[in-house]
Amino acid sequence: MTNLLSNADARRVFLAKQGLSAPPNRALTKQGLLQLIHELGFVQVDSIQTVERAHHQILFSRNQTYRREHLTALLEKERALFEHWTHDASILPSAFFVYWKHKFRHQEKVLIERWRKWRGEGFEAAFEETYERVRREGAMLARDVKADGHVSGGWWNWHPNKTALEYFWHTGKLAIAGRSNFQKIYDLTERVIPAEFREQEVGREDFVDWACRSALTRLGFATHGEISAFWNLVSPEEAKAWVSAHRDELTEVLIEPATGDKARASWAFADFFSTLDSHPDAPPRIRVLSPFDPMIRDRNRTERLFGFFYRIEVFVPEPKREYGYYVFPLLEGDRLVGRIDMKADRKKSTLDVRRLWLEPGVKPSAGRLERLEAELDRVARFAGVEKVVWLDGWRG
Numbered sequence: 001m002t003n004l005l006s007n008a009d010a011r012r013v014f015l016a017k018q019g020l021s022a023p024p025n026r027a028l029t030k031q032g033l034l035q036l037i038h039e040l041g042f043v044q045v046d047s048i049q050t051v052e053r054a055h056h057q058i059l060f061s062r063n064q065t066y067r068r069e070h071l072t073a074l075l076e077k078e079r080a081l082f083e084h085w086t087h088d089a090s091i092l093p094s095a096f097f098v099y100w101k102h103k104f105r106h107q108e109k110v111l112i113e114r115w116r117k118w119r120g121e122g123f124e125a126a127f128e129e130t131y132e133r134v135r136r137e138g139a140m141l142a143r144d145v146k147a148d149g150h151v152s153g154g155w156w157n158w159h160p161n162k163t164a165l166e167y168f169w170h171t172g173k174l175a176i177a178g179r180s181n182f183q184k185i186y187d188l189t190e191r192v193i194p195a196e197f198r199e200q201e202v203g204r205e206d207f208v209d210w211a212c213r214s215a216l217t218r219l220g221f222a223t224h225g226e227i228s229a230f231w232n233l234v235s236p237e238e239a240k241a242w243v244s245a246h247r248d249e250l251t252e253v254l255i256e257p258a259t260g261d262k263a264r265a266s267w268a269f270a271d272f273f274s275t276l277d278s279h280p281d282a283p284p285r286i287r288v289l290s291p292f293d294p295m296i297r298d299r300n301r302t303e304r305l306f307g308f309f310y311r312i313e314v315f316v317p318e319p320k321r322e323y324g325y326y327v328f329p330l331l332e333g334d335r336l337v338g339r340i341d342m343k344a345d346r347k348k349s350t351l352d353v354r355r356l357w358l359e360p361g362v363k364p365s366a367g368r369l370e371r372l373e374a375e376l377d378r379v380a381r382f383a384g385v386e387k388v389v390w391l392d393g394w395r396g
Helices: 007-017 030-040 054-062 068-077 094-119 123-137 160-170 204-219 224-231 236-245 273-278 299-306 366-383
Strands: 003-005 081-085 089-093 174-180 183-188 250-255 264-269 286-288 327-332 335-345 350-358 387-390
Touching: 003 007, 007 204, 007 299, 030 054, 030 068, 030 089, 054 068, 054 286, 054 366, 068 081, 068 174, 081 094, 081 174, 089 094, 094 123, 094 160, 094 204, 123 160, 123 183, 160 174, 160 183, 204 224, 204 236, 204 264, 224 236, 224 264, 286 366, 299 335, 327 366, 335 366, 350 366, 366 387
Parallel strands: 003 250, 350 387
Antiparallel strands: 081 089, 174 183, 250 264, 286 327, 327 335, 335 350
16 A cells, blocks of 8 residues: 655655754754765755855755864865765765765766767877876866966866866766865875775675665655666666665655645655654744755755745846846745845845745745844854845845
């Protein structure tokens, strides 16, 4: 028999799995931060700093005692974390590096052909000399090996040595040793990833089992497509085969959507319903989420569970934007209640609120606006500015 999970319970489970149900003001140690990232699985990295960079904001939204220097120490000194790709550039526990070796081998097969179409024949001419230079001279930025006379044009016009550095990073021969003004510092993987993580090996079957099992653990319930997409390590077909092979460990769950559509069949571990009450309610406060928050990464899942349609409009031409360049979702308790367009002006030391949109049926009550103002004050302090300023026209 397939059990129906109410929408309220589905949101409660998912928010708990996403680290958004724990008290946001509890003291977070460096070890606690490492544990939080383990539980999340990954934290996406992005260069945009409208208020604060994505990885910092993702962690701050879960715990307001988060300290940036702890993340830097875990990444660049202790090497308990490393940077690589899931669906995008992300910070990951170094304990997962053994599984990324399978991704590296896959990338070796596909990137050469894909990038040859992009860059043209002979694009790999600088590969050997670039790798040898890093081996000989040590960690370096892309600008340190830039070919003379090359005019940069962003990611679509990497100079040959930058292409080489990125290729070797994507295929595991180089690793990110740190960042300088957010630019990657590349070095040999053996000089960055500790041997205890780098030298392990797992077979393909164990790799697929880990990728599927760990994804489902972090999602709580999922279709085989959602399992596949979580890490972007295995194909939907591999995830479907894994579900079929482990049916004795799983139970089918019908998830009630927020949208009024038909309940969606998903999979969960067999003890799912017996442990349902162990997931706490999310705190009632309002929290600003990064556009790259893992809770909303799967936009379709977000819409089904929360009835909240969200797209980031960074790459949408300004006249066609519905909301704005970089608009932040607002989480209140277990509901996504609106979105806000704001920017930190560090010259004036202000957090400037340009527009606020509340979802249909969400009223701008005095209590709700007070909770929002309290959150914006917290965000302003975290971003290093002194006060929140509501600009003319913020209510639209």
